[in-house]
Amino acid sequence: GENVEQHPSTLSVQEGDSAVIKCTYSDSASNYFPWYKQELGKGPQLIIDIRSNVGEKKDQRIAVTLNKTAKHFSLHITETQPEDSAVYFCAASGYSTLTFGKGTMLLVSP
Amino acid sequence: EAQVTQNPRYLITVTGKKLTVTCSQNMNHEYMSWYRQDPGLGLRQIYYSMNVEATDKGDVPEGYKVSRKEKRNFPLILESPSPNQTSLYFCVSGTYRYTEAFFGQGTRLTVV
Numbered sequence: 001g002e003n004v005e006q007h008p009s010t011l012s013v014q015e016g017d018s019a020v021i022k023c024t025y026s027d028s029a030s031n032y033f034p035w036y037k038q039e040l041g042k043g044p045q046l047i048i049d050i051r052s053n054v055g056e057k058k059d060q061r062i063a064v065t066l067n068k069t070a071k072h073f074s075l076h077i078t079e080t081q082p083e084d085s086a087v088y089f090c091a092a093s094g095y096s097t098l099t100f101g102k103g104t105m106l107l108v109s110p
Numbered sequence: 111e112a113q114v115t116q117n118p119r120y121l122i123t124v125t126g127k128k129l130t131v132t133c134s135q136n137m138n139h140e141y142m143s144w145y146r147q148d149p150g151l152g153l154r155q156i157y158y159s160m161n162v163e164a165t166d167k168g169d170v171p172e173g174y175k176v177s178r179k180e181k182r183n184f185p186l187i188l189e190s191p192s193p194n195q196t197s198l199y200f201c202v203s204g205t206y207r208y209t210e211a212f213f214g215q216g217t218r219l220t221v222v
Contacts, residue, residue, distance in 0.1 A: 001169070032207055043200055043213035044153075089153065091208075096160055097168065098143065098208040102152035 002027040004092050006101025013080050014109055021104045023090035024072040032093035033066060033073045038103075039086045047088075048075070080108045112137050116201050116214035123191055123221055131186045131217050133201030141204045141211070142184040143168065144176065146197040153200070159184055191221040 003026040013019050031052035036044035050057045050064045057064050066073040077084055085108045090101045114135045123129055143158040155168030159178040173195055175187040188195060198218050204211030
């Protein structure tokens with residue numbers, strides 16, 4: 001089955017800095033790669049996604065890149081703000097399942 | 111409003127007492143799944159369904175059952191809960207291959 005590795009597990013940045021979270025996947029049949037943000041006490045929420053026929057996608061301060069050949073994708077957050085502090089999950093979608101990385105706790109200090 | 115509704119949000123129960131966690135979505139999604147979230151282990155899939163009357167095991171199905179008699183509902187059944195099933199459970203629904211999947215609010219289950 002699919003295996004998704006996510007790094008780092010914890011990331012601390014100063015407000016205004018950029019943050020990068022990286023994921024790798026194993027199944028070349030996966031073709032949809034969403035990112036979720038989970039705030040304390042809440043369920044994960046979709047923040048951005050990318051499909052396998054696209055190399056990069058941007059939405060305001062958030063961008064995702066995908067390298068299908070190397071089987072890795074990354075989340076980039078620019079100009080971080082304290083409200084960006086949360087746990088972020090990457091995922092890879094196969095035919096029947098959505099496989100998640102173990103998560104990255106992002107801490108943005110004012 | 112598009113949503114996935116889980117009930118209950120919190121539950122404390124005793125070992126061996128059957129329980130059901132309900133999940134309902136209002137988006138006419140075909141794909142639904144149950145995940146459990148544990149510290150250090152992330153989100154692991156318990157069962158999934160790609161349509162009515164079509165369910166299959168995920169990565170950690172032992173001790174759980176599901177059913178999908180209607181498109182909108184996907185209950186998770188623990189027939190004889192044990193303490194190792196203490197966890198945070200999420201129901202997820204999405205369109206084809208979980209595109210734009212939505213999570214429920216989560217159910218915090220404690221089995222004593």
